Amino acid sequence: xxxxxxxxxxxxxxxxxxxxxxxxxxxxxxxxxxxxxxxxxxxxxxxxxxxxxxxxxxxxxxxxxxxxxxxxxxxxxxxxxxxxxxxxxxxxxxxxxxxxxxxxxxxxxxxxxxxxxxxxxxxxxxxxxxxxxxxxxxxxxxxxxxxxxxxxxxxxxxxxxxxxxxxxxxxxxxxxxxxxxxxxxxxxxxxxxxxxxxxxxxxxxxxxxxxxxxxxxxxxxxxxxxxxxxxxxxxxxxxxxxxxxxxx
Numbered sequence: 514x515x516x517x518x519x520x521x522x523x524x525x526x527x528x529x530x531x532x533x534x535x536x537x538x539x540x541x542x543x544x545x546x547x548x549x550x551x552x553x554x555x556x557x558x559x560x561x562x563x564x565x566x567x568x569x570x571x572x573x574x575x576x577x578x579x580x581x582x583x584x585x586x587x588x589x590x591x592x593x594x595x596x597x598x599x600x601x602x603x604x605x606x607x608x609x610x611x612x613x614x615x616x617x618x619x620x621x622x623x624x625x626x627x628x629x630x631x632x633x634x635x636x637x638x639x640x641x642x643x644x645x646x647x648x649x650x651x652x653x654x655x656x657x658x659x660x661x662x663x664x665x666x667x668x669x670x671x672x673x674x675x676x677x678x679x680x681x682x683x684x685x686x687x688x689x690x691x692x693x694x695x696x697x698x699x700x701x702x703x704x705x706x707x708x709x710x711x712x713x714x715x716x717x718x719x720x721x722x723x724x725x726x727x728x729x730x731x732x733x734x735x736x737x738x739x740x741x742x743x744x745x746x747x748x749x750x751x752x753x754x755x756x757x758x759x760x761x
Contacts, residue, residue, distance in 0.1 A: 551685070553577050556599050560606075564592070567610045584628055585609055597633035605631055650680040650706055656714075657704060657721055664722055668750040673728055677701045678721075680709065689720040691727035693737065700731065722752040 561575035572587065577596040584595045592613065598605055605628070612624035646654045658678040665673045676699070684690065684705040693700050702724045709717040726746050730737050739754065747754040 551683075553596070556596070560594065560599055561592075564606060564610055567607060569610045569613060572613070581633070584633075585612055587613055595633065598628075598631070601631060644679070644681055644683050644703075646680045647682055647706070650682070653706075653709055654678050654680045657717065660718055660721060661702070661725065664718075664725060668722065668752075669725065669729060672732075673725060674732060676728060679703045680706045682706045684708075689717075689724045691724040691731070691737070693731050700728065702728065719753045722750065723747070723754075726750065726752050 557575045557577045560577075561569075561572070564575065565572075569592070571590065572592045573590040575592045575594055577599065578593050579596060580593075581595065583593075584598070586593045594609065598609065608624045608627040612621055612628060615621035615624060657680070661678055662675070665671055679701055681690075681703045684703060685707070687705060688708045689702065689704045691700065691702050702721065704717055704720055704724075708720060726743060727737050729735075729746055730743060735742055744754050746752070
């Protein structure tokens with residue numbers, strides 16, 4: 514494969530890093546929490562728009578909760594709904610609207626009984642809609658996929674399996690991510706679009722190689738972490754063990 518002139522990519526061995534593995538893990542957990550919060554806000558907005566189209570009025574926003582004692586409540590212009598109702602059947606959304614908008618006591622009571630009877634899932638984090646690479650980022654994703662093949666041959670002895678490379682506009686804090694399985698499908702590597710455009714392609718390649726080490730862990734039945742095996746493999750292949758910059 515012929516490298517483009519601007520695809521200069523140099524990674525040193527024995528790279529030092531200021532962040533210890535515990536700090537890296539804590540930073541990634543915080544990033545996950547930030548992204549989960551953003552997912553919840555998107556899910557709440559989607560539910561608000563759906564309920565509004567069904568006739569919900571006098572409400573300006575929906576807030577998702579995990580309160581199993583009070584499943585649906587209205588406070589001022591805010592509708593608070595248990596997050597387990599986000600992916601509930603449309604009939605349940607109809608009952609929520611009836612409960613809020615009912616003018617008769619018996620009507621509100623009937624809606625309340627239907628809402629309480631709904632079996633909430635045990636794990637009720639709002640489902641995350643699968644993200645696809647934006648059409649404008651497809652050339653970048655293809656370029657990263659070419660480099661995955663090249664780095665696989667040069668650094669891993671062509672032992673890694675081909676995986677889809679996705680450019681993510683949703684990824685706001687993390688630079689990249691290796692997912693062992695996506696929505697029931699196979700593994701993938703996602704690289705932040707903001708990271709690529711802000712920090713340059715060479716930095717994106719450093720992130721790609723970092724995620725390929727996580728892929729190596731997964732394919733060799735090792736824990737996907739930043740422990741001793743990870744750091745050893747990073748030194749072996751010339752990967753950066755930890756993120757060098759934050760995406761803000």
